[in-house]
Amino acid sequence: MxxxxxxxxxxxxxxxxxxxxxxxxxxxxxxxxxxxxxxxxxxxxxxxxxxxxxxxxxxxxxxxxxxxxxxxxxxxxxxxxxxxxxxxxxxxxxxxxxxxxxxxxxxxxxxxxxxxxxxxxxxxxxxxxxxxxxQRVVLRPLPERAGPVTLASHYRSAEADAIIGGDLYAAARIPGSTRLLIGDVRGKGLSSISDTAIVLGAFRAAAHRMIPLPELVAYIEDAVRWGLAEFSEPEEDAAERFVTAAVMDIPDNEPVVHLVSCGHPPPLLLGGRTRAALALTVPEPSPPLGLGVSPAEANSADGADGCYLPATFPFEHGHRLVLYTDGVSEARNADGDFYPLAERATAWADKAPGPLVERLAADVRAYTGGRLNDDMAMIVVQRD
Known part of the structure; x- marks a missing residue:
């Protein structure tokens, strides 16, 4: 200590x-x-x-x-x-x-x-x-339920006495589905809150619209590009600021999840045919937000659809998704070893979302000896 x-x-x-x-x-x-x-x-x-x-x-x-x-x-x-x-x-x-x-x-x-x-x-x-x-206005708590899915989350900032930092998450309901966002702003702590607010504001403004997932991500990309350029200090390089994100849509009446990954770590699926946690790796990931297509390209015939290709994965009743930021997957112990998230999630796959996310968060803290060098965010989603 x-x-x-x-x-x-x-x-x-x-x-x-x-x-x-x-x-x-x-x-x-x-x-x-x-x-x-x-x-x-x-x-x-x-x-x-x-x-x-x-x-x-x-x-x-x-x-x-x-x-x-x-x-x-x-x-x-x-x-x-x-x-x-x-x-x-x-x-x-x-x-x-x-x-x-x-x-x-x-x-x-x-x-x-x-x-x-x-x-x-x-x-x-x-x-x-x-x-x-x-800070609570910027990062609103997730609801415990959104349609047919149960949500549980955990957040910890690398900054002492701060509620939020550079990691973010949000949820929105539209008729027939639930939309989720988890992201990680380049940087950490209080200095990255402005970028966090830009991404969350763009998601909340567009997630409730009945637009396809690629258009939603393109809208967020446009807002992030504008925000990063508008609120950059003169000595800052806006090109060095970006946000990794995973945006997903979970239909109510179809046992699948649609996922667009913008350079973000792949979610883990628990409860599939194999007991081990399955990483939902998108075949064609998109660039991080802020580094993607320009507004002109997104408004072209196939700009948004061509850049933000959603991947579809099975997500059946009783299955769980573990969404996380690199503050979890890249946490290290005293020997410099990365935290074995997939292994630990598999071991506790039978837990409900709330106990599972809290057990993982406590295990990360124990694994690192209480030293948190980056912001940490996790969401566990279960289809009921």
Whole structure:
């Protein structure tokens, strides 16, 4: 585990501890310490002085509470130091005056620190809530059912504290079939969210239309080309930005799946004639989105149909499809070996979609030791 991960874990633990700790209970320790120090000073020899430990009470309070409680405990600590000085008749001595000045300075600093910390935490909560809402709008959760198919998904971003990144998926219902998209933007993490939004927006705008699958992919290609060129920074090369994707159509009344692959890893079919997972490799894959046919070619007589050729595979009742991005298939263990997705999917082929996708996701994390170097997305589709 890296130092950054350890630090983040400790900070989150302290925050959770502070949020869960009742105020009066948290203050009990500092108050007892403030009371105990003057009492102990009364019985200790003159050369032993414990008043400098009063700062511990203020520091503990600052960790667990806010500025008001810290100021209160600080005032009590100063009062206890004055009482201890009066008991020993040393209040006006240079040593006690220095201790008193230092304690006042530390109390003022801790009150200011807790005030700034609480303000910062409130700002982070607001920013995090806005960010989470925005990201959930971009990557909407998949429905559990779409027509005669059951869907289960899992997503994990390579960026800490991010809900989405460069991987994407979406589903849409049209009369008589269910359409699915899974894709992977070149790049990862938060920097690729704009490209993710372009692809998802294009799919949602066109997937509900009663147009053939090649025309749907051509529409997405056109939108991606425009978006990548429109929103590229001057120093960026739009030609270096692309999106691999698999777009499929699952008819309600026909036991098949139609698939257009734009440079994306092939889905796995579970439950076929052989027990082993079968990779649905498209004979004529298309280029990744952003690198395909131009709008002029797509509008020609056979532009879209000639470039985006769908392949048809059997997909019968009870069969499952495992759709994934290369964040899953190219995950590596400590020895540099790729994750054996087909082997693990075959071993757990009897699981329902929800348990299967969660079991695979947990196994990927265990296989890599928790180190996720790329975004990861998976969908399990079952025809009921």
């Amino acid at each position: 890296s130092a950054a991960m350890i630090t983040t874990s400790v900070v989150e633990t302290l925050r959770a501890w502070r949020r869960s700790a009742p105020g009066p209970l948290w203050l009990a320790g500092p108050v007892l310490l403030i009371v105990a120090i003057p009492v102990a000073d009364w019985f200790l020899p003159p050369d032993i002085h414990l008043a400098h430990l009063l700062v511990v009470a203020v520091a503990v309070t600052a960790v667990g509470t806010g500025p008001r409680a810290t100021a209160l405990i600080g005032a009590l600590a100063v009062l206890a130091l004055v009482v201890a000085g009066l008991e020993r008749q040393t209040l006006v001595t240079e040593s006690v005056l220095v201790e008193l000045s230092a304690l006042l300075a530390v109390c003022a600093f801790l009150v200011l620190f807790t005030r700034l910390r609480d303000r910062r935490e409130r700002e982070l909560v607001r920013v995090r809530s806005v960010s989470d809402a925005a």
